[in-house]
Every structure is written in structure tokens, then in C-alpha cells.
Amino acid sequence: MSxxxxxxxxxVANVVAKKCAQNDSVFTEVLIATRTVAKADKIVAEIKEHMPDSKAxxxxxxxxxxxxxxxxxxxxxFGPKMVINVALPYQDLTIMDxxxxxxxxxxxxxxYEPKDVAKFEYSWQWAYQDRFKEKGLMALLGxxxxxxxxxxxxxxxxxxxxQEIHYLDIVDCNNGNHGKAFATNFNPEINIREITANGRYWENGQWVETQPLEISQDIYYPKVATRKSFVLYHEELESLVKHFPTIKRARFWMTFGEAYIKHLNVLEGIGMTSIEPIDFRGMKVAPIEFLKAVLPAPESLAAGYSGQTCIGVQAKGIGKDGQPKVHFVYNVKDHADCYREVQAQGVSYTTGVPAMIGAMLMLQGEWMQPGVWNVEQLDPDPFFDAMNKWGLPISELADIELVKD
Ligand code: NDP
Structure with a gap:
């Protein structure tokens, strides 16, 4: 079809490509374009080897x-209908242009995140709204x-x-083990920039700033574990509080192990996470870019990764019946299952599958509409059906408060 x-x-691209290969009635021709083409060739060789029946x-x-x-x-x-951008946030605006x-x-x-300022927000991409609308094109963000x-x-x-959501807690647990002393599960540069920044959450109409990893709580992740989780700022908070103005407080929680935090503290303490370029043998090098080159590539963690991820959203507020209500929606994914299916670890998998689904819902017309959109502005029902079908089944838990005030 497309x-x-x-x-x-x-x-992430590895997973998107392989899910497109599985979904070959929608994705008939796919060009993987990147900086280091050998990595794209490897993905295509694996598709030929592991998915010989795909007609894509x-x-x-x-x-x-x-x-x-x-x-x-x-x-x-090439003449495509759409571009799926799973390069880095630095490239969002050039690709939108x-x-x-x-x-x-x-x-x-x-x-979008500028390379030289550790800051990410939607303003840059929301500014494309009129241009995409005028051209009858859709941009789906995040x-x-x-x-x-x-x-x-x-x-x-x-x-x-x-009826009204008042308190929103997004929780992200990776209870997996890749056996390395220190590694990040997605692009190290982007990941470390996110975690070493100050935390931030929304309360009573304004942002409350915290020190990095200042607020923590033990959270029970159903079917997985109870894990210490930390408040950090995450980009979807910005669009969610805009699009659901009844929200009084919105927080994002992520698990980190003690060893991970210890390594990160040392790396930060000696300046290795800095984005400020230093002079090194006549070259300008940002320490974090050098660190990225030293750390394992996220995709290399996949073989032998064990354990699960659990990511969900707890909402508290007034239910449809007018009574106070708490409800949790989540997915649990096993790293080893991801590897067996598409030679990926769970963090790449849980990112790549929704990207393929979003593209499919756009191409099939269910989500397609001109303008720049965040996911919560679109009908969640076809997305839920597709998540259940394409490898990320969704569960729900009623009346149990997993994240405390
Ligand atoms: P990787 O670092 O593994 O891959 C990034 C790819 O982009 C690499 O192949 C890289 O090329 C390529 N690239 C970088 N710069 C350029 C450029 N200028 N031109 C062409 N290609 C370029 O990252 P991930 O796959 O882990 O992450 C991909 C994206 O997904 C990131 O934006 C990340 O923030 C996002 N992400 C989103 C999550 C979510 O849940 N929403 C979770 C995890 C990640 P090269 O091989 O040469 O380095």
C-alpha cells in the first residue's frame, strides 16, 4: 500500500523496520536512510534472514x-508517503523542513533538542503547525x-x-539486566542529558523544579517488581498538561539501579557528561560525545538481555460515575522475547512498535489529519487494538493506588 x-x-530503527516487514500489507516499500549505511544494510540482511516471507x-x-x-x-x-524519523532529536527540524x-x-x-543546549521542549515543533496545515500534511510528534x-x-x-483527571503519574521501570557495568538503553548522549538535568513536575498550574533524582519512591510494577523510582522531567508532561487542563499534578517516574547512579555520579563528577567542547589534541570534543563512543551501542545490549520492562500511567480523579477513582494502564514486555522476535532489547522494542503503529494509523487514514499533533490528541482506541496485535499487549488495574502522593 505505501x-x-x-x-x-x-x-529503534531496527525494530521499526522489522515491524514494517511483518506488516507488509501496509508497508510495501521501505528505504532505510542513515549516516552509516552499513548499519542499515545489516538490518536489511537480518530481515532477509529472519523474515524471508515478508513481501515488503x-x-x-x-x-x-x-x-x-x-x-x-x-x-x-524515492517518493514516499511519509518519513519515520528515528535518528536523533537534533534532526527533527531539518527533517520536518x-x-x-x-x-x-x-x-x-x-x-527537538538543540545539540549545543541541553534543553528540549515542543515549542520549536509546535511552531510548524500552520505550515503543515496549509500544505495538508500531518506531523505526529513523539x-x-x-x-x-x-x-x-x-x-x-x-x-x-x-470525567476529570486530577493526578497523573507516568511510571517507567526497566527491570532488565544486560550484564554490563554501565550502559544506556537508548542513545547514550540523549539518555544522559535527560537524566542529569534537573527534575521537573507540574503542580497547580506551574512547573516545580527539583535537583536531578531528588525525589524517589518505591513503586510496585505489576507482574515485574517493586523498584525505587525517581522523578525526572519527561517531554510528554508538557503536552499532557496543555491538552488535559484539569490535571492538577503530573509527574514522570523512572527506575535506576544503584550501580547505574554510582557510575553516572562519577562520570558527571569528572566532567565526562558535559556537552561543552574541550580542546583535545587540536580538536574540539564534547566529553559526552566521546563517552558515547566508549559506551556499548544500545542495540548491542540485546543478545542475553533478561528481565522485563513495565511502563504505565496511573490516573486519579473523578470517574465517569462521578465518584473518586484511581486507575492504571500498562504494558509489560520481556527483553528476551524482543530479542527472539526482532533481535532487539525491550527499550528499543517498546519504542519502535508504537512508531510503526502510528505510521500505520496515519497511512490507513484513521489518524491522518493535517497539522502537528501529539499522540493524546488522537483517538486511542485503534492504537490500543494495534498495540495488542503487534506485540505490546495492554493491561489495566482498577482501584489500586500504585504511586502515592
Ligand atoms: P541510536 O543512537 O541507536 O540511533 C540513532 C541513529 O540515527 C543512528 O543510526 C545514527 O547514525 C543516526 N543518525 C544520527 N545523526 C544522524 C544524521 N545527522 N543523519 C543521519 N542519521 C543520523 O538511537 P536509538 O535508536 O536508541 O534512538 C532513536 C530515537 O528514538 C532517538 O531520538 C531517541 O531519543 C528516541 N527514543 C524514544 C523513546 C520513546 O519511548 N519515545 C525511547 C527511546 C529512544 P550512526 O549510526 O552513524 O550513529
């Missing part, structure tokens, strides 16, 4: 996604798991369970 371009060939036709190309003219040429040569110029739809999994599925979970709470 031609698409996937930009990037890292851990895959090709690869080299592209510098920071360069708009290069992107425009790539898109014009190229989509506008060539008249194709756009989807990504993380909001359609991974968190952001992404977590916003569909919130929309589901609002549509099916609550």
Missing part, C-alpha cells in the same frame, strides 16, 4: 539528516512509548474512565 522512508539505523521491499541509502537539500533529494528520488518542501507526512519519537503510548494511555483514561 512507501516510507525510515531515517536512522540504530536500536527494503533498500538503503546514506543521508546526512542535518542537511535539508540532501534530505529533499532523497525524498524526491524537508517533509514540508517535498509534501510528505512526518512522524518522530522524541521532541510516537514511541514514552513519549507516545503513555499519551494514548492518558487519552484512554480520559475517554473511557474519567
Amino acid at each position: 512507501k516510507v522512508i525510515i531515517i536512522g539505523a540504530g536500536g 521491499v527494503f533498500t538503503t541509502a546514506t543521508v546526512d539528516a542535518d542537511n535539508v537539500p540532501e534530505l529533499v533529494k532523497l525524498i524526491n528520488d 524537508a517533509c514540508l518542501e517535498t509534501g510528505v507526512h512526518y512522524l518522530d519519537t522524541a521532541n 510516537c514511541g512509548f514514552d513519549p507516545g503510548a503513555t499519551q494514548a494511555f492518558t487519552a484512554h483514561h480520559a475517554k473511557h474512565h474519567f
Whole structure:
């Protein structure tokens, strides 16, 4: 039915490509374009080896996604209906510009972040609203798991369970073990920038700032474990409090093990997580970019990764019957199952599957509408059906408060 371009060939792109290969009645021709084309070639070779029955036709190309003219040429040569951007947040705006110029739809999994300022927010991408609307094009922002599925979970709470949501807690537990002393589960540079930044949550109409990892609580993750979890700022909080103005408090919690925090503290203490370039043998090098080169690539963690992820959203407020209510919506995914299915670890898998689903719902017309959209603005029902079908089954838990005030 549709031609698409996937930009990037890292851990998440590997999953998006393989789920497109499984869903070959929707994704008939796929071009994987990235900086290091050998990584795209490897993904295509694995698809041929592990999914010989897929009718989707895959090709690869080299592209510098920071360069708009290069992107425009790539898109014009291939002629896709949409671009799935799973490169890095730094490339969001150049890829959106190229989509506008060539008249194709756009989807990504993380909001724009300038490379030289550790700051991410939707303002840059929301500013494209009129241009996408005028051209009759859709841009779907942040359609991974968190952001992404977590916003569909919130929309589901609002549509099916609550008159008013007052308290929202997004919880993200990785209870997996990859056997390495220190590694990040997705792009190290982006991940470390997120965790070492100050925490922030929404309360009574304003943002409350915390020190990094200052607030913690033991949270029970159903079917997985009770784990110490920390408040950190996550991008979907910004759009959720905008689109659900009844929310009085919104927080995001993530688990980190003691060893992880110890390594991070040391790396930060000696300046290795800094984005400020230093002079090294006549070159300018940002320590965090050097650190990324030293750490294991996220996709290399997949073989032998054990344990599960559990990501969910707890809502508290006034239920549809007018009574106080608490409700939890979540998914549990096993790392080893992900590896068996698409040679990936759970964090890449839980991001890549919603990206494929978002693209499918756009291409099939269920979600397609001109403008720039966040996931919670769209109907969660077809997304839930597709999550259950494509490997991320959703569970619900009523009347138990997992995250305390
Ligand atoms: P990786 O670092 O594994 O992969 C990124 C890919 O993008 C690499 O193949 C890289 O190329 C390519 N790339 C980087 N810069 C350019 C460029 N200028 N031109 C072309 N290609 C480029 O990251 P992940 O796969 O782990 O993450 C991908 C995205 O998903 C990130 O934006 C991340 O923030 C997001 N994410 C979202 C989550 C969610 O739940 N919403 C969760 C996890 C991640 P090269 O191989 O040469 O380095």
C-alpha cells in the first residue's frame, strides 16, 4: 500500500523496520536512510534472514539528516508517503523542513533538542503547525512509548474512565539486566542529558523544579517488581498538561539501579557528561560525545538481555460515575522475547512498535489529519487494538493506588 522512508539505523530503527516487514500489507516499500549505511544494510540482511516471507521491499541509502537539500533529494528520488524519523532529536527540524518542501507526512519519537543546549521542549515543533496545515500534511510528534503510548494511555483514561483527571503519574521501570557495568538503553548522549538535568513536575498550574533524582519512591510494577523510582522531567508532561487542563499534578517516574547512579555520579563528577567542547589534541570534543563512543551501542545490549520492562500511567480523579477513582494502564514486555522476535532489547522494542503503529494509523487514514499533533490528541482506541496485535499487549488495574502522593 505505501512507501516510507525510515531515517536512522540504530536500536529503534531496527525494530521499526522489522515491524514494517511483518506488516507488509501496509508497508510495501521501505528505504532505510542513515549516516552509516552499513548499519542499515545489516538490518536489511537480518530481515532477509529472519523474515524471508515478508513481501515488503527494503533498500538503503546514506543521508546526512542535518542537511535539508540532501534530505529533499532523497525524498524526491524515492517518493514516499511519509518519513519515520528515528535518528536523533537534533534532526527533527531539518527533517520536518524537508517533509514540508517535498509534501510528505512526518512522524518522530522524541521532541527537538538543540545539540549545543541541553534543553528540549515542543515549542520549536509546535511552531510548524500552520505550515503543515496549509500544505495538508500531518506531523505526529513523539510516537514511541514514552513519549507516545503513555499519551494514548492518558487519552484512554480520559475517554473511557474519567470525567476529570486530577493526578497523573507516568511510571517507567526497566527491570532488565544486560550484564554490563554501565550502559544506556537508548542513545547514550540523549539518555544522559535527560537524566542529569534537573527534575521537573507540574503542580497547580506551574512547573516545580527539583535537583536531578531528588525525589524517589518505591513503586510496585505489576507482574515485574517493586523498584525505587525517581522523578525526572519527561517531554510528554508538557503536552499532557496543555491538552488535559484539569490535571492538577503530573509527574514522570523512572527506575535506576544503584550501580547505574554510582557510575553516572562519577562520570558527571569528572566532567565526562558535559556537552561543552574541550580542546583535545587540536580538536574540539564534547566529553559526552566521546563517552558515547566508549559506551556499548544500545542495540548491542540485546543478545542475553533478561528481565522485563513495565511502563504505565496511573490516573486519579473523578470517574465517569462521578465518584473518586484511581486507575492504571500498562504494558509489560520481556527483553528476551524482543530479542527472539526482532533481535532487539525491550527499550528499543517498546519504542519502535508504537512508531510503526502510528505510521500505520496515519497511512490507513484513521489518524491522518493535517497539522502537528501529539499522540493524546488522537483517538486511542485503534492504537490500543494495534498495540495488542503487534506485540505490546495492554493491561489495566482498577482501584489500586500504585504511586502515592
Ligand atoms: P541510536 O543512537 O541507536 O540511533 C540513532 C541513529 O540515527 C543512528 O543510526 C545514527 O547514525 C543516526 N543518525 C544520527 N545523526 C544522524 C544524521 N545527522 N543523519 C543521519 N542519521 C543520523 O538511537 P536509538 O535508536 O536508541 O534512538 C532513536 C530515537 O528514538 C532517538 O531520538 C531517541 O531519543 C528516541 N527514543 C524514544 C523513546 C520513546 O519511548 N519515545 C525511547 C527511546 C529512544 P550512526 O549510526 O552513524 O550513529
